[in-house]
Each structure stands twice: as structure tokens, then as C-alpha cells.
Amino acid sequence: MVDKTSGVPAFRQVAADLRGRIVSGEYAPGDRLPSERELVEHYHVSRPTIRDAVNLLRSEGVVVAEHGKGVFVRPPNTIHRLARSRLSRAARAENKGAFLADAAAKGFTPSSSVKVRFEAADERVAEYLRIEPGAEVTVRDRVMRANGLVVQLAVSRLPRELTRGTPSEEVDTGSGGVYARLEEAGHVIGHYAEHVGARMPTPEETSALQLGQGTPVITVTRVAYRDDGTPLEMNDMVLPADRYELSYEWAAE
Amino acid sequence: MVDKTSGVPAFRQVAADLRGRIVSGEYAPGDRLPSERELVEHYHVSRPTIRDAVNLLRSEGVVVAEHGKGVFVRPPNTIHRLARSRLSRAARAENKGAFLADAAAKGFTPSSSVKVRFEAADERVAEYLRIEPGAEVTVRDRVMRANGLVVQLAVSRLPRELTRGTPSEEVDTGSGGVYARLEEAGHVIGHYAEHVGARMPTPEETSALQLGQGTPVITVTRVAYRDDGTPLEMNDMVLPADRYELSYEWAAE
DNA sequence: GAGTGGTCTAGACCACAAA
DNA sequence: TTGTGGTCTAGACCACTCC
Numbered sequence: 001m002v003d004k005t006s007g008v009p010a011f012r013q014v015a016a017d018l019r020g021r022i023v024s025g026e027y028a029p030g031d032r033l034p035s036e037r038e039l040v041e042h043y044h045v046s047r048p049t050i051r052d053a054v055n056l057l058r059s060e061g062v063v064v065a066e067h068g069k070g071v072f073v074r075p076p077n078t079i080h081r082l083a084r085s086r087l088s089r090a091a092r093a094e095n096k097g098a099f100l101a102d103a104a105a106k107g108f109t110p111s112s113s114v115k116v117r118f119e120a121a122d123e124r125v126a127e128y129l130r131i132e133p134g135a136e137v138t139v140r141d142r143v144m145r146a147n148g149l150v151v152q153l154a155v156s157r158l159p160r161e162l163t164r165g166t167p168s169e170e171v172d173t174g175s176g177g178v179y180a181r182l183e184e185a186g187h188v189i190g191h192y193a194e195h196v197g198a199r200m201p202t203p204e205e206t207s208a209l210q211l212g213q214g215t216p217v218i219t220v221t222r223v224a225y226r227d228d229g230t231p232l233e234m235n236d237m238v239l240p241a242d243r244y245e246l247s248y249e250w251a252a253e
Numbered sequence: 254m255v256d257k258t259s260g261v262p263a264f265r266q267v268a269a270d271l272r273g274r275i276v277s278g279e280y281a282p283g284d285r286l287p288s289e290r291e292l293v294e295h296y297h298v299s300r301p302t303i304r305d306a307v308n309l310l311r312s313e314g315v316v317v318a319e320h321g322k323g324v325f326v327r328p329p330n331t332i333h334r335l336a337r338s339r340l341s342r343a344a345r346a347e348n349k350g351a352f353l354a355d356a357a358a359k360g361f362t363p364s365s366s367v368k369v370r371f372e373a374a375d376e377r378v379a380e381y382l383r384i385e386p387g388a389e390v391t392v393r394d395r396v397m398r399a400n401g402l403v404v405q406l407a408v409s410r411l412p413r414e415l416t417r418g419t420p421s422e423e424v425d426t427g428s429g430g431v432y433a434r435l436e437e438a439g440h441v442i443g444h445y446a447e448h449v450g451a452r453m454p455t456p457e458e459t460s461a462l463q464l465g466q467g468t469p470v471i472t473v474t475r476v477a478y479r480d481d482g483t484p485l486e487m488n489d490m491v492l493p494a495d496r497y498e499l500s501y502e503w504a505a506e
Numbered sequence: 507g508a509g510t511g512g513t514c515t516a517g518a519c520c521a522c523a524a525a
Numbered sequence: 526t527t528g529t530g531g532t533c534t535a536g537a538c539c540a541c542t543c544c
Binding site for chain 1: 531532533534535536540541542543
């Protein structure tokens with residue numbers, strides 16, 4: 001089953017064979033693969049070599065291992081589609097922040113916990129918010145859950161001047177969230193920008209988001225600007241890539 | 254150096270220690286880590302355990318291994334920022350497609366190779382283009398390079414009826430690309446949509462894009478719609494996540 | 507208790523890079 | 526030639542799951 005003369009490492013040959021059986025449907029999503037000991041028998045290689053092969057498939061996100069149970073073909077995830085319309089004033093008027101509005105539309109039971117703190121702006125924050133490095137910013141650290149599962153992390157930062165003495169410094173900002181409070185204070189939001197990237201999660205993110213091996217995170221930095229172009233808020237979001245898709249639309253020209 | 258009573262696996266403790274030394278700056282970007290044999294000495298664990306630790310850091314994209322040379326702290330990459338303005342008619346008028354316009358603005362020497370073929374629409378394609386599954390589509394398969402390096406893969410699909418007998422079925426579509434040809438044929442583009450996700454690369458993508466271990470890819474499916482709402486083209490793009498950031502902007506409301 | 511994956515050892519030999 | 530990472534073996538014991 002493994003060609004030792006081909007120059008291709010044995011564990012890669014085993015991984016390629018298993019991958020082929022998965023894409024061909026021989027092992028369907030949710031199916032259990034043969035146990036590592038059975039694969040040792042089948043391919044006539046040692047167990048560490050089998051484990052190298054399985055680990056490769058895990059790092060590709062093709063399979064997931066469950067201790068004491070087996071290795072399973074990763075089932076496709078429910079994809080949350082986030083469209084930019086989630087930021088409309090209409091949604092805010094219905095007493096929902098961006099996340100709650102999205103979840104409610106999908107039949108999820110959303111919840112979120114917030115911590116508020118104050119810190120000095122580092123270089124990156126200063127650049128996005130166009131303030132001096134070291135200036136005080138209000139930081140709202142949020143963990144968002146759907147049906148109890150953590151699905152999103154978000155860190156929102158605003159210049160402290162904009163929030164002092166307002167509900168934006170409280171855990172509960174009230175109906176419509178921070179954006180609604182900003183507009184009440186006369187800071188009318190003119191436009192948004194989102195900067196989207198992806199990377200592998202840190203160990204903290206892996207445990208917080210309960211990510212399987214081989215799952216990247218999507219990073220979104222959203223900046224809200226006042227109608228005169230002044231940055232009001234920046235929001236660093238981290239989303240599990242296997243559960244989210246972002247959609248953007250715009251008119252030609 | 255490793256606490257065997259803590260319950261935390263040795264290779265994770267080693268990885269955490271090395272990761273800490275990297276974020277603290279003790280090992281700076283580009284620096285070589287001690288060799289695996291040296292780490293064996295230092296941590297008093299076996300070489301496979303050291304390799305497990307290093308492999309964890311590789312899968313996190315923190316370090317890259319170079320055969321025969323050593324393991325190095327991954328240096329930060331040049332980030333290409335793609336803004337939606339890359340699709341403006343103004344750019345097309347200057348004889349540039351989306352990719353070439355972007356690269357030229359950055360001082361890169363861009364090149365791209367294209368293969369054209371025709372195939373039957375699968376379910377996903379049919380849904381995006383709102384055509385019957387099995388209907389014939391023109392497929393333009395592109396590999397884009399900057400300074401010789403592959404930086405982007407793109408597969409563009411259009412209903413065959415829109416391209417029959419036009420330069421869109423040729424390798425060279427002429428000035429302004431496929432979008433310009435569509436508009437000349439009376440298909441004025443009304444709006445665009447982009448659907449953004451991320452995942453781990455397939456082995457083929459890893460070699461084509463020369464991705465290091467622990468580098469995800471960003472996937473973008475762009476759909477161009479005619480002013481009456483009919484889908485004209487869909488474009489599946491695959492970008493190395495360590496070299497790209499996407500930006501979107503829109504007015505509030 | 508039996509079966510599963512998770513961790514770890516102490517070697518061996520190979521392929522690649524640089525002096 | 527020496528040192529590097531890459532592959533592979535043949536075990537061992539542990540932790541978790543399920544019967």
C-alpha cells in the first residue's frame with residue numbers, strides 16, 4: 001500500500017490515500033476512519049508514521065480526532081453569513097447591536113459578555129483612530145455566544161473623550177449599542193471600513209473559540225467614521241473561519 | 254525546564270516556552286532557533302518531543318523550518334492591500350485588469366498566465382450564476398505572479414452564451430479584460446458582490462502558492478451583476494493569507 | 507475491561523546546506 | 526565533512542470513552 005521507492009515519504013502517501021478516500025466519498029462526513037492500529041496493519045508502517053499522516057490531515061482541517069473515540073471526517077459547518085447590512089440604522093432601531101441582529105435572524109439564541117477597561121493607545125490603534133500614541137482609549141472586550149457556544153471575539157476601542165460620562169463606558173450600553181450612543185452625542189456615522197485578513201489562531205483563541213486543529217481565524221478590523229471623516233471607533237473581530245463567511249456588495253463605479 | 258507533574262504535555266510546555274521567547278523578542282524575526290539537538294539538551298526531552306513542539310509552532314505559522322539550515326522565526330510579510338476600488342472603470346480605461354492595476358500601483362512587475370476551457374456548471378456555479386446545472390460555462394483559469402512569485406489563483410466562470418465569438422474566449426481578452434468586453438457587448442455591470450472566507454490550503458495550493466506551513470488561504474468569490482440584476486460572471490480567488498488584506502468601505506445606511 | 511487517541515523514548519538512517 | 530532538519534521504527538504507558 002506504500003511505495004517505498006517513490007521518494008514520497010510514507011506518511012504523505014498514507015495521508016494522500018486517506019484524503020482520496022474522503023473526497024471520493026468512501027469516508028463520508030462524520031464517518032469514523034479506521035483506528036490507528038488498524039491503519040498500521042493496513043499500510044504496514046509504524047504507528048508514529050500513521051500518526052504523522054493523520055496529523056497532516058488534521059492540520060488541513062480534513063479530519064478531527066476525538067480522544068477515546070476515533071478520528072472522524074470533519075462534517076461541514078453551518079456557515080454564518082455576515083453581510084454589511086448588519087450595520088444598518090434600521091437594525092439598531094430594533095434594539096439590536098450588530099451581533100444580536102444577525103443571530104436573531106438565524107434562530108440562534110445569542111448572548112454576550114463584556115468587559116470594559118481603559119488603556120493607552122499603541123501605535124496601531126493610534127494610527128487607525130488618528131490620535132496620539134499613548135492617548136487614553138476606552139476598550140470594550142466582548143465574547144459572543146450562540147446557543148452557549150463562543151462564536152466570535154471582538155475588541156472595540158474608542159477615544160476616551162467620546163465616551164466619558166456616557167453609557168459607552170458601562171457594561172450595558174443600552175438599546176442599539178455604542179453606535180447608537182455615539183449618534184445621540186452628535187457623532188453621526190458617515191461611513192465604515194472593514195479590513196479583512198486571516199491567520200492561524202493563538203493558543204488562547206483556540207481554546208476560547210473551541211477551534212479544531214487546522215481551523216484558521218478570519219480577522220476583521222472595522223472602523224466607523226463620523227460624517228466629517230474623523231474615526232470614531234475601531235473594532236477588532238476574530239471569527240472561526242469554518243463558521244463564517246463575509247459578504248460585501250457595492251455598485252459598479 | 255519541563256515540569257512533568259503539571260499535567261501539561263512536555264511538547265506543549267516546550268512550545269509555550271519557545272513561543273514566549275519569540276514574542277518577548279529574545280528570538281527576533283528571521284533569527285534561527287537553537288537546533289533540535291541543542292533543544293534536546295536544554296529541555297531534557299527526546300528529539301521526537303522537541304519536533305512535536307516545533308511542529309506545533311510551525312502549524313501556528315510562528316516559525317518556518319528550512320531543511321539543512323535550521324528553524325527560523327517567521328519574518329513579517331509585505332501585505333498587499335486590496336481595496337474595492339480596484340474594479341473601477343477608470344482603472345479599466347487605463348488598459349488594466351483588476352490584478353494588473355493593483356500590482357502596477359505598488360511597483361511590482363506583474364505577470365499572469367491564463368488557460369481557457371469550457372465545462373458544465375456544477376450546483377454551486379449554477380446557483381451563483383442563476384443558470385441550469387449542466388449548462389455550459391466558459392472557464393478562465395489564471396495564475397498571477399508578482400516579480401515571478403505566484404501570489405494569487407483565480408478561476409473565472411461566465412455563461413457560455415455571453416462569451417461565444419468574443420475575445421473573452423481567447424487567452425488574451427484585450428484591453429480592460431473580460432469586464433470591458435462584457436460592457437462592450439451591452440452587458441453593463443450594475444454591482445459587485447464578494448463573499449470572503451478562509452481555510453487551510455489543499456496540497457496543490459500549498460505548492461502553487463509556495464505557502465509555508467501554518468499559512469491559511471483567503472477565499473474570495475466575486476460575482477459581477479448586470480444593471481438588471483442578472484449575474485454575469487463569478488470569480489473564485491485564492492490568496493495567501495500572510496500576504497493579503499482586503500478592504501471594503503461603505504456609507505452608513 | 508477493551509478499544510481509542512495522546513504522549514514519550516532512544517535510537518537509526520536519509521536529504522539538504524554550507525564551509 | 527559537519528551540522529541541520531526529515532523520516533521511520535518498535536516499543537511503552539497514559540487518558541479518555543463506552544460497554
